[in-house]
Amino acid sequence: MNKIIIVSNRLPLNIKIEDNELNIEPSVGGLATGMRSVHNAYDSKWIGWTGLAEDNLSTVVKKKVELAIDAENCIGVPLTNKDVDLYYFGFSNKTIWPLFHYFTEFAEFKKDHWNAYYEVNQKFADVITKHCKKGDTIWIHDYQLLLLPKMIKDKCPGVSIGFFLHIPFPSYEVFRILPWRTELIEGMLGADLIGFHTYDYERHFFSSVRRLLGYEINFNKININTRIVKADSFPMGIDYDKFHNAAIQHHNKSIQDKSDIQQQLDKHILNTPDIKLILSIDRLDYTKGIAKRLHAFEYFLEKYPEFQGKASLVMLAVPSRANVDQYQRMKSEIDELVGRINGKFSTINWSPIWYFYRSFPFDNLIDLYTSCEIALLTPIRDGMNLVAKEFVASKVNKKGVLILSEMAGAVKEMSEALLINPQNYEQIADTLKKAIQMPEEEQIERNTIMQKRLQRYNIDRWASDFLNSLNKVQEDKAKYIAKKMNPSIEKKIKTNYDKAEKRILFLDYDGTLVGFKDKPVDAAPDKELYEILDQLSTNPRNEVVLISGRDKETFTKWFGNRNYTLIVEHGVWIKKPDENWRLIEQMKIDWKENIKPVFEFYVDRTPGSFIEEKNYSFVWHYRKADPELGNIRANELKFDLSGLISNHNLEILEGNKVIEIKNSGINKGRAALHKINNTHYDFILGMGDDWTDEYLFQDLPAKAYTIRVGLKNTLAKYNVNTPEDVRRLLKNLIE
Numbered sequence: 241m242n243k244i245i246i247v248s249n250r251l252p253l254n255i256k257i258e259d260n261e262l263n264i265e266p267s268v269g270g271l272a273t274g275m276r277s278v279h280n281a282y283d284s285k286w287i288g289w290t291g292l293a294e295d296n297l298s299t300v301v302k303k304k305v306e307l308a309i310d311a312e313n314c315i316g317v318p319l320t321n322k323d324v325d326l327y328y329f330g331f332s333n334k335t336i337w338p339l340f341h342y343f344t345e346f347a348e349f350k351k352d353h354w355n356a357y358y359e360v361n362q363k364f365a366d367v368i369t370k371h372c373k374k375g376d377t378i379w380i381h382d383y384q385l386l387l388l389p390k391m392i393k394d395k396c397p398g399v400s401i402g403f404f405l406h407i408p409f410p411s412y413e414v415f416r417i418l419p420w421r422t423e424l425i426e427g428m429l430g431a432d433l434i435g436f437h438t439y440d441y442e443r444h445f446f447s448s449v450r451r452l453l454g455y456e457i458n459f460n461k462i463n464i465n466t467r468i469v470k471a472d473s474f475p476m477g478i479d480y481d482k483f484h485n486a487a488i489q490h491h492n493k494s495i496q497d498k499s500d501i502q503q504q505l506d507k508h509i510l511n512t513p514d515i516k517l518i519l520s521i522d523r524l525d526y527t528k529g530i531a532k533r534l535h536a537f538e539y540f541l542e543k544y545p546e547f548q549g550k551a552s553l554v555m556l557a558v559p560s561r562a563n564v565d566q567y568q569r570m571k572s573e574i575d576e577l578v579g580r581i582n583g584k585f586s587t588i589n590w591s592p593i594w595y596f597y598r599s600f601p602f603d604n605l606i607d608l609y610t611s612c613e614i615a616l617l618t619p620i621r622d623g624m625n626l627v628a629k630e631f632v633a634s635k636v637n638k639k640g641v642l643i644l645s646e647m648a649g650a651v652k653e654m655s656e657a658l659l660i661n662p663q664n665y666e667q668i669a670d671t672l673k674k675a676i677q678m679p680e681e682e683q684i685e686r687n688t689i690m691q692k693r694l695q696r697y698n699i700d701r702w703a704s705d706f707l708n709s710l711n712k713v714q715e716d717k718a719k720y721i722a723k724k725m726n727p728s729i730e731k732k733i734k735t736n737y738d739k740a741e742k743r744i745l746f747l748d749y750d751g752t753l754v755g756f757k758d759k760p761v762d763a764a765p766d767k768e769l770y771e772i773l774d775q776l777s778t779n780p781r782n783e784v785v786l787i788s789g790r791d792k793e794t795f796t797k798w799f800g801n802r803n804y805t806l807i808v809e810h811g812v813w814i815k816k817p818d819e820n821w822r823l824i825e826q827m828k829i830d831w832k833e834n835i836k837p838v839f840e841f842y843v844d845r846t847p848g849s850f851i852e853e854k855n856y857s858f859v860w861h862y863r864k865a866d867p868e869l870g871n872i873r874a875n876e877l878k879f880d881l882s883g884l885i886s887n888h889n890l891e892i893l894e895g896n897k898v899i900e901i902k903n904s905g906i907n908k909g910r911a912a913l914h915k916i917n918n919t920h921y922d923f924i925l926g927m928g929d930d931w932t933d934e935y936l937f938q939d940l941p942a943k944a945y946t947i948r949v950g951l952k953n954t955l956a957k958y959n960v961n962t963p964e965d966v967r968r969l970l971k972n973l974i975e
Contacts, residue, residue, distance in 0.1 A: 390430030
């Protein structure tokens with residue numbers, strides 16, 4: 241494997257300067273911990289900001305910093321105080337962070353913040369492109385660098401780029417609020433693989449891509465004309481063994497070896513043996529729902545007074561963005577709440593809330609995880625929440641209860657936890673009571689399942705899965721990049737055609753044999769096309785199959801008396817020479833009356849568009865509409881249709897300036913296999929021009945010659961530019 245370059249906003253190092261001396265320590269927690277194994281396992285460089293503003297450093301200190309981080313295989317991106325203020329505290333944390341977490345009321349949209357965000361992403365790109373070469377793998381992390389993948393891909397198309405978003409991706413209705421929404425999506429699409437923690441975030445991303453840019457999406461692959469981009473979900477794990485083994489060591493410590501915090505906890509538990517400690521750990525952030533959690537705990541003590549004196553909330557709030565006004569106000573609110581609740585309920589021997597506003601080192605976190613029997617984690621919106629996983633991993637005896645917000649990404653993997661709505665105080669209070677009274681057998685059963693899952697899908701598995709998937713994307717590229725047709729390839733096709741005793745040619749019509757017209761009725765076959773097809777079909781060794789999305793009435797009119805096999809409506813009907821039309825498969829049409837009004841609505845809203853109704857499908861044509869309006873309406877129509885057909889056996893096909901809806905499972909590939917089934921052909925040719933023809937290219941046997949018209953990503957083996965090239969190739973076969 242070539243070099244891996246890890247990129248994040250900050251390097252995984254804490255760098256301090258005291259008396260012109262550098263003090264460098266590894267960062268703890270989150271991404272730094274998660275990626276350290278990748279950083280150490282491969283020939284890698286980590287690129288990011290050092291945490292030191294350039295305009296605060298002398299030339300001598302800059303050199304010292306550069307040498308020190310180089311020893312850690314790290315490379316710094318130089319940022320000024322202004323950069324940090326506008327790019328990080330500005331656009332990243334006053335625009336993207338609140339918007340992506342659905343706190344739209346906190347989001348600011350300032351042009352100078354956007355400009356700084358763009359410029360800093362460009363600074364990262366400049367540093368990275370100096371240190372990467374073709375064949376390298378670049379793994380970019382998080383919301384501060386959404387523009388970076390495209391900036392790198394534009395300069396270094398030969399590198400493999402992965403991007404992982406560690407926060408939620410919002411629904412389109414929220415994302416569209418952002419004035420620079422298109423630029424951010426295009427920036428992310430510079431990556432070859434885009435990772436999210438959950439499928440919900442992935443689904444929201446696809447919705448925005450489809451509605452903003454109109455790209456074709458097939459399963460989890462996005463066709464952006466010159467490349468295929470894959471998006472997938474990879475729930476981030478933890479270093480399970482680190483937390484579990486630390487918890488085992490913790491239980492084996494002597495009294496003298498225990499920390500001051502642990503000794504205080506032990507003393508409190510000894511004096512109050514029936515006390516239940518409820519743990520709450522978060523960064524101080526409005527997305528974590530800390531104030532609501534305090535209100536809910538207060539309500540719990542009021543609703544169930546029997547637990548006063550018997551349950552304490554141990555709350556650790558880690559300082560975050562302390563220089564931002566919003567966070568300062570939030571800290572004041574939480575300080576006041578804690579003081580009021582403690583003043584309301586405290587006794588000489590008991591305080592309802594133990595409040596710590598600071599960071600804890602790893603050993604003290606283990607103290608809290610092992611001593612507290614219940615964890616109460618109630619974020620209003622959270623990309624993952626690794627604290628939930630760390631708490632469960634630390635339960636060596638498998639006793640303990642996790643109460644988790646259903647708004648956290650981790651909930652997808654931890655359904656055995658007690659799940660709550662963070663806005664529902666009644667539910668939280670009842671769940672706390674249930675957690676306190678839960679039998680040990682049930683606790684062990686729930687935690688056993690979660691621990692096995694967390695141990696299996698740990699941080700190393702997460703990283704390796706992402707990198708393996710990124711490598712697979714690179715391997716799959718060859719499937720989507722057709723070879724440009726050239727004389728030697730034409731000669732090879734011609735030679736095999738001449739040698740073959742039994743041949744079959746599958747030919748799409750619009751965009752392949754004829755160019756597109758404003759109205760489908762204007763694309764009737766011309767004299768030259770009839771001559772080419774007639775000459776091919778009169779050869780007894782040939783079978784010509786016209787396979788199209790057209791309706792059978794039109795093809796009957798144009799080709800009904802010819803010696804060709806006709807397959808129409810993307811594989812619904814088939815007609816052999818001198819035979820009548822017959823259905824390849826039986827299908828329902830009762831859905832049409834519900835779908836037609838939707839198409840009519842978009843015709844009314846889009847001048848120049850019209851509906852084509854076929855026997856088993858509807859087609860919305862927008863070739864004559866204003867191009868920009870047509871693309872917008874097409875994306876809206878696809879989105880509306882996708883919601884309507886979710887519970888029906890229907891699918892949406894997107895062709896060249898057309899949107900078609902039909903029964904799913906019926907396509908050109910399936911129809912072609914039906915045609916060639918139980919018959920041996922020495923020579924098979926398939927030609928088409930749009931996404932509907934990809935089914936044909938995919939399902940034809942490997943020996944088939946498949947050709948796509950137009951410069952697009954494709955499963956076809958070869959590529960030609962125009963219908964004129966197709967006719968020339970067919971004439972060459974006839975000769």
